[in-house]
Amino acid sequence: MFHRRLIATLAGVSVLGMAGGAMAAGSATAPSTVTIKQSTSVKFVKNRYVQDGLRWDKDVYRVRSGGTLHIVNTVATEGPHTFTVVKKTDYPKSFNCRICDKLGKAHGADPNSNAPPKFQFLENGVGQNMPPNVDRPGDSGVTGAGKKGEHIDLKVTAKAGTTLYFMCIIHPWMQAEVQVR
Numbered sequence: 084m085f086h087r088r089l090i091a092t093l094a095g096v097s098v099l100g101m102a103g104g105a106m107a108a109g110s111a112t113a114p115s116t117v118t119i120k121q122s123t124s125v126k127f128v129k130n131r132y133v134q135d136g137l138r139w140d141k142d143v144y145r146v147r148s149g150g151t152l153h154i155v156n157t158v159a160t161e162g163p164h165t166f167t168v169v170k171k172t173d174y175p176k177s178f179n180c181r182i183c184d185k186l187g188k189a190h191g192a193d194p195n196s197n198a199p200p201k202f203q204f205l206e207n208g209v210g211q212n213m214p215p216n217v218d219r220p221g222d223s224g225v226t227g228a229g230k231k232g233e234h235i236d237l238k239v240t241a242k243a244g245t246t247l248y249f250m251c252i253i254h255p256w257m258q259a260e261v262q263v264r
């Protein structure tokens with residue numbers, strides 16, 4: 084399956100960063116640092132299906148403009164992940180994910196090899212090896228080689244009032260929002 088190949092090809096990179104902050108209540112008090120984790124529950128029904136419940140730990144996150152997204156691998160068996168901003172209309176509804184193919188190529192992932200991607204980050208769809216300022220589709224980061232605890236820190240420069248639609252291009256059903264306040 085395509086996502087299995089991407090798991091292998093995007094593996095192999097990580098950066099260090101700061102610790103996460105607590106989520107505050109109310110839009111006026113959105114936190115300056117928000118931690119984004121994953122959880123999973125796998126359901127296996129013989130001769131029917133495997134249901135992969137891998138997900139972001141929330142559907143909606145809030146962060147202050149100028150704040151930091153602290154994205155951590157928290158499921159030991161199913162990393163790495165990408166935090167990738169896309170247009171809402173580019174969200175896939177199946178494994179057939181055109182935006183995943185396009186941005187996977189921009190990361191320099193080779194679907195025929197286990198090598199790590201050439202670029203750990205994208206800024207506006209262009210590969211680079213430093214974290215982007217997150218404010219638009221095509222801003223992206225790979226969380227690491229997949230080991231538990233690996234993480235990236237991304238600065239959100241989008242203006243207050245912006246909603247960022249993000250996904251993991253390795254696991255295309257992992258889709259959630261960041262509301263910038």
Ligand SMILES: [Cu+2]
Nearest residue numbers: 164251253254
């Ligand atoms: Cu993922």
